[in-house]
Amino acid sequence: MIEYKDGVFGLHGEEISCLLRVNAYGLLELLHFGEKVRTEDAEAFTLRQGIGWGEAVLLQEGNTESCPDAMALAWSGAGRGDYRESPLELGGIPTDFRYESHEILTGVVPMESTLPQAQGEAETLRVTMTQAGLTLELYFTLFDDVLSRRAVLKNVGETPVTVTKMMSSLMDLYGEYEMSTFDGGWIAEVRKHTLPVSESRIVNESTTGFSSHRHNPGFLLSEPEATEDSGRVYGFNIIYSGDHYAAAQRSLQGLTRVVQGISPANFCKVLNSGETLETPEAVMAFSTDGFHGMSRKMHKFINIHVIPAYWQGRERPVLFNSWEGCMFDFNHNRLLRLAKDAKDLGCELFVLDDGWFGERNDDTAGLGDYTVNRKKLPHGLEGLAKKVRAMGMQFGLWFEPEAVNINSELYRKHPDWALTDEFAPLLSRHELLLDLRKEEVRDYIVWNVGKLLDEAGITYVKWDMNRHSTALGTKAHDYILGLYDVLGRIFHPRPHVLLESCSSGGNRFDLGMLCYGPQIWCSDNTDPIERQVIQENLSYLYPQSTFGAHVSAAPHAQTLRNTPLCTRGNVSFFGCLGYELDLGQLLKLEKEEIRGQVAFYKQYRRVFQFGEFRRLKNGWQVSNGETALAAVFRGLLHAAPGYEVLRLKGLDREKCYHFSTFARKLRIGQFGSLVKHVAPVNLNPNGLILRAADRHITMPDGAQECRAGGAALMAGIRLLPLFRGTGYDENQRTLTDFGSELFIIEEDKSCENN
Numbered sequence: 001m002i003e004y005k006d007g008v009f010g011l012h013g014e015e016i017s018c019l020l021r022v023n024a025y026g027l028l029e030l031l032h033f034g035e036k037v038r039t040e041d042a043e044a045f046t047l048r049q050g051i052g053w054g055e056a057v058l059l060q061e062g063n064t065e066s067c068p069d070a071m072a073l074a075w076s077g078a079g080r081g082d083y084r085e086s087p088l089e090l091g092g093i094p095t096d097f098r099y100e101s102h103e104i105l106t107g108v109v110p111m112e113s114t115l116p117q118a119q120g121e122a123e124t125l126r127v128t129m130t131q132a133g134l135t136l137e138l139y140f141t142l143f144d145d146v147l148s149r150r151a152v153l154k155n156v157g158e159t160p161v162t163v164t165k166m167m168s169s170l171m172d173l174y175g176e177y178e179m180s181t182f183d184g185g186w187i188a189e190v191r192k193h194t195l196p197v198s199e200s201r202i203v204n205e206s207t208t209g210f211s212s213h214r215h216n217p218g219f220l221l222s223e224p225e226a227t228e229d230s231g232r233v234y235g236f237n238i239i240y241s242g243d244h245y246a247a248a249q250r251s252l253q254g255l256t257r258v259v260q261g262i263s264p265a266n267f268c269k270v271l272n273s274g275e276t277l278e279t280p281e282a283v284m285a286f287s288t289d290g291f292h293g294m295s296r297k298m299h300k301f302i303n304i305h306v307i308p309a310y311w312q313g314r315e316r317p318v319l320f321n322s323w324e325g326c327m328f329d330f331n332h333n334r335l336l337r338l339a340k341d342a343k344d345l346g347c348e349l350f351v352l353d354d355g356w357f358g359e360r361n362d363d364t365a366g367l368g369d370y371t372v373n374r375k376k377l378p379h380g381l382e383g384l385a386k387k388v389r390a391m392g393m394q395f396g397l398w399f400e401p402e403a404v405n406i407n408s409e410l411y412r413k414h415p416d417w418a419l420t421d422e423f424a425p426l427l428s429r430h431e432l433l434l435d436l437r438k439e440e441v442r443d444y445i446v447w448n449v450g451k452l453l454d455e456a457g458i459t460y461v462k463w464d465m466n467r468h469s470t471a472l473g474t475k476a477h478d479y480i481l482g483l484y485d486v487l488g489r490i491f492h493p494r495p496h497v498l499l500e501s502c503s504s505g506g507n508r509f510d511l512g513m514l515c516y517g518p519q520i521w522c523s524d525n526t527d528p529i530e531r532q533v534i535q536e537n538l539s540y541l542y543p544q545s546t547f548g549a550h551v552s553a554a555p556h557a558q559t560l561r562n563t564p565l566c567t568r569g570n571v572s573f574f575g576c577l578g579y580e581l582d583l584g585q586l587l588k589l590e591k592e593e594i595r596g597q598v599a600f601y602k603q604y605r606r607v608f609q610f611g612e613f614r615r616l617k618n619g620w621q622v623s624n625g626e627t628a629l630a631a632v633f634r635g636l637l638h639a640a641p642g643y644e645v646l647r648l649k650g651l652d653r654e655k656c657y658h659f660s661t662f663a664r665k666l667r668i669g670q671f672g673s674l675v676k677h678v679a680p681v682n683l684n685p686n687g688l689i690l691r692a693a694d695r696h697i698t699m700p701d702g703a704q705e706c707r708a709g710g711a712a713l714m715a716g717i718r719l720l721p722l723f724r725g726t727g728y729d730e731n732q733r734t735l736t737d738f739g740s741e742l743f744i745i746e747e748d749k750s751c752e753n754n
């Protein structure tokens, strides 16, 4: 609900409020953003400057309350007495926008450009501010418990102006905070770093042309004492896939200024008379229930207001992807053999990754071309897709439409379509980007991708993009606007096509891409130990329904770490499950285990994909009203481990639950030379007999089952003892390094009645 009372704008969600007021000088003050309060409480949030601060530059001579540098604002100027970070820079011209009017509107106000924005039930406050020749519209849109902000600048005068920086949002928050950012690189995405916010500015920015794995656009501000389940935590993000910028800095007065927007690095946009510049939408969530409380709100917002309407709450298929198993080396028959195996394991979607077009036998050639490689696929994509569908699976395809190899038909024909500048082009992964600012380039992509989707009945697209841009500032921004145009034209008319975006893994994991497709490939790093970090850190700001999470081979391609299949499954369950390995190389017992994983996942898919996600001490939990699923992950084991307790969260204290283990099997090889002590003959662990036995014989691992009240399960269920080097027993848990367990907690109505 948004209201205007006694000069105060009150924006009230279910559990949050934002109070704004136009002060005596026409500046927009931020009285409060955080806990739910009443609009009438504005007075309590009014900061008083009293007899003033030293060095104050005053808006009104003699009035010590008029220092803009000491005000808590929701927008500010440059060169007009506020020396904190300014949200708008016009190449040396001061900015000093003052309130002109406001409107409270139902719903979302559509953007004029191709920038995507959150959709659905909402209310919007538009505050219009002006300075000579310019109009600035500030939009505050409230979606349940998430506030979004954006700004639109219009040149209503005669003289052109040059915009060198324009933020979407500025918020002066009262209090002491720590800022957490999520940084990394290829196969090392989303590493969490936390710094205290002080008088030195902390910047979270990308300048690669894309949102980037270097610095995910999402970040957190939390009070130092905040924990997973308590304390004040803000989550920030931006609906944008290009160069982003956010900064937090504390003033002497104790106000933390947070700005978010497009990166100003090399940004330079001339606005001629009558022209408009609009910023992407910055989004922010707040909770007093710690990091979990904030994540819960952000997850809900993304699942309801960001991802395309068609995919909201719609379960995602279990997929098989050809990349890690085949790379470029496949043909029609090999793919069909894989598809048959994938179907047999329970997969619902077969995805052909890179290598199906042009002369694409490695990554040096073919990008930009759409002719199917008939040497590999003599029956074309239609022929392959038809066979896959006949097996009862959907067919999906990989594309990298934004890039071109110099060794391609497209580049030979249209070298001018590449995104270049006056210097020699710089290649990355042997490719250049196409200039998506050009209409003919966009038309070429839209036509070719659309045609293939329709002709081959493709229902899933993996949209890859494998390099950083060399375009700077405004050019990079215009490229992104072109990308959004392309994505909209391809996917809006085909809402049923599941788009999973990808950029060398998680190099473009952002809310902009999520507006077109509901899931993103988190990382090429599918080592489950690494994925625990990647997926957990992503979970602060993105729901698990957006995570492409695949089981791959062990030892893992990037870490050479050997991990149990069960851990690879347990980690991938908390996302959109897929398999990406050479199924032909699996042992029968591994296939059986995978068959069990897929069946189990399908049974609980809705909870895994859309349940409430919680970060536990050494694992994760998802739950809906009736079912919870909890995974416990381990690193290195220690000898003689003590008793273990699992503390679940968020259950109904009064309800009764059935607690059980997702059964695991132990391979005989796991026991090495110990087997000879229990076998009647002396068996060598490296000998033929034991090697063969290891391929066929499994033993059950300790599975636990009990009934207990929600209160007891949250107090901590005592788990079965762990292997202690004293022998095997079905009632103990025998885990290895990097092992994991999964527990199922289901409401048990029969027990409640007793």
Ligand code: DGJ
Residues within 6 Å of the ligand: 323, 353, 354, 398, 464, 466, 502, 503, 504, 505, 521, 523, 524
């Ligand atoms: C990078 C992606 O992240 C991989 O999953 C795979 O699709 C390759 N590109 C294909 O070239």
